[in-house]
Amino acid sequence: MNEPVAPGRVGDVRRRNLSLVLDSIARTPDAKPSRAQLSAATGLTKAAVSSLVADLVESGLVSEVGLYRDGERGRPGVGLELSTRRGVVGMEINVDYLSAGLLDLGGTLRIHRTLESGNRGQSPESVMSLLAGLVSDVAAEASAAGIMLLGGGLAVPGLVDSAAGTVATAPNLHWHGVALQLDRLLPDAPFGTVLHNEANCAALAELWYGHGLDFRDYLFISGEVGVGGGLVIGSELFAGPRGQAGEVGHMVVEPSGPDCSCGGHGCLESFAGQEAIFAEAGIAPGAASERLARLGEHLASGDPAALTAVARAGHYVGIAAASTARLMNLSAVVLGGHFTQMGPWIAPAVVESLADYAPGVVSPARVAVSELGQSAALLGAAGIALRSVLASPFSLTTSG
Helix, strand or coil: CCCCCCHHHHHHHHHHHHHHHHHHHHHCCCCCCCHHHHHHHHCCCHHHHHHHHHHHHHHCCEEEEEEECCCCCCCCEEEEEECCCEEEEEEEECCCEEEEEEEECCCCEEEEEEEECCCCCCCHHHHHHHHHHHHHHHHHHHHHCCCEEEEEEEEECCEEECCCCEEEEECCCCEEEEECCHHHCCCCCCCCEEEEEHHHHHHHHHHHHCHHHCCCCEEEEEECCCEEEEEEECCEEECCCCCCCCCHHHCECCCCCCECCCCCECECHHHHCHHHHHHHHCCCCCCHHHHHHHHHHHHHCCCHHHHHHHHHHHHHHHHHHHHHHHHHCCCCEEEEEHHHCCHHHHHHHHHHHHHHHCCCCCCHHHEEECCCHHHHHHHHHHHHHHHHHHHCHHHHCCCC
């Protein structure tokens, strides 16, 4: 005798099926599948798909678009796509700037705002207050455009506990054991805001929107005031058992090197972080964006000090990449952050260093410079939030 299905189990089935249908729509953004096509793709009955789609449309997660005829016979179908009237917010706290941006469910970055801010040594409360103001501006723009915000992700340059919403250590911000008030950023968003490591977010953005479309296994190295890293293996982020894998910036590349903010010495960050490059290149103090612009001008003009400074940084980046590639069996390296602006000059030095220390492991063609620029970490944080929404639509539907 068959055991009756408990209501909770029925709810679980519907929850899974809503995610299945929503994921199928997300995977075919250009096709704009009809209900019949979704039925064929998911194996669900047409009646079940129609009921699920009705809930998704009612919740605002999915929009109906146009009419088209699938073949010569049959009634015209109505296409379906992820709604551009729903979105998530990506946020980033870095040492010298804050940023926030709106990503709609279709994956388009609709708004991107950046605020220069010297955050090193500032209290977490004051930095979060500034960020909340920036997010409020983005939320106001979203509201004016008729876009409802569902959740968000915040990227921070340090080791974090996402579940607890705490920063274990962010040496370049001088933050240690800090609990951030995430609920003040998007107080009305049903999915809230989740904290992430900045370099991991940038590595994921590269996976979803950049060179990760071609590389399945790579080391992402992000140059900012510090140097961060993310490991992608089999098109999945590998963060390790405690979420701290990929901290390439604090890999020792020169045992007799200078002291580092992490408490060690000889770390990659001491040779390839912004301050190290600026000092070696003779770039006078000032705002980071202005110093990067001056460095670019010096590089373009062939200034020997600038060329030497960037080549030196690339040499040490190559050492770190070579060790990581051998240890993790990786075959590609992607350079992001401020390295993107130094791409034509730093990439050859990285290639040469890899050839010296790991010959044949990473080919020159698989050393790439990210095209995402300063938006990478923000895009990754928003992308994680977007995928959380797509994985859990049940709470937003009329059935939830």
